[in-house]
Amino acid sequence: xxxxxxxxxxxxxxxxxxxxxxxxxxxxxxxxxxxxxxxxxxxxxxxxxxxxxxxxxxxxxxxxxxxxxxxxxxxxxxxxxxxxxxxxx
Numbered sequence: 001x002x003x004x005x006x007x008x009x010x011x012x013x014x015x016x017x018x019x020x021x022x023x024x025x026x027x028x029x030x031x032x033x034x035x036x037x038x039x040x041x042x043x044x045x046x047x048x049x050x051x052x053x054x055x056x057x058x059x060x061x062x063x064x065x066x067x068x069x070x071x072x073x074x075x076x077x078x079x080x081x082x083x084x085x086x087x088x089x
Contacts, residue, residue: 005018005019006018006019007019008022008047009047010022010047010048010049010054010058011046011047011048011054011057011058011061011063011064011067012048012049012051012053012054012055012056012057012058012063013049013051013053013054013057015049017049019039019047021049021050022047022048022049022050023035023047023048023049023050023080023083023084024036024039024041024045024046024047025045025046025047025048025064025072025076025080026041026042026043026044026045026046027043027044027046027068027070028041028042028043029042029043031070033064033068033070033072033073033076034076035076035079035080035083044067044068046063046064046067046068048064048080050083050084051084052081052084052085055077055080055081055084059077064076
């Protein structure tokens, strides 16, 4: 029997994609928001495609703020954008 692939929804394009293809942003139990490269940090996770357009949509619709229930610092968005540029290159 083939192994089940965990699927997650991108906050930008709202498409279901394999978890491994998405970037995880996590809110720790202390309320700190950061990017989770390994996907193992404890806390509430939200996923975005490694695509600048999806990130723009997620920022515009305030999807990350809704997912975490608190405002997301601008540094998180800039770090996400940098990470996406690195993966393109």
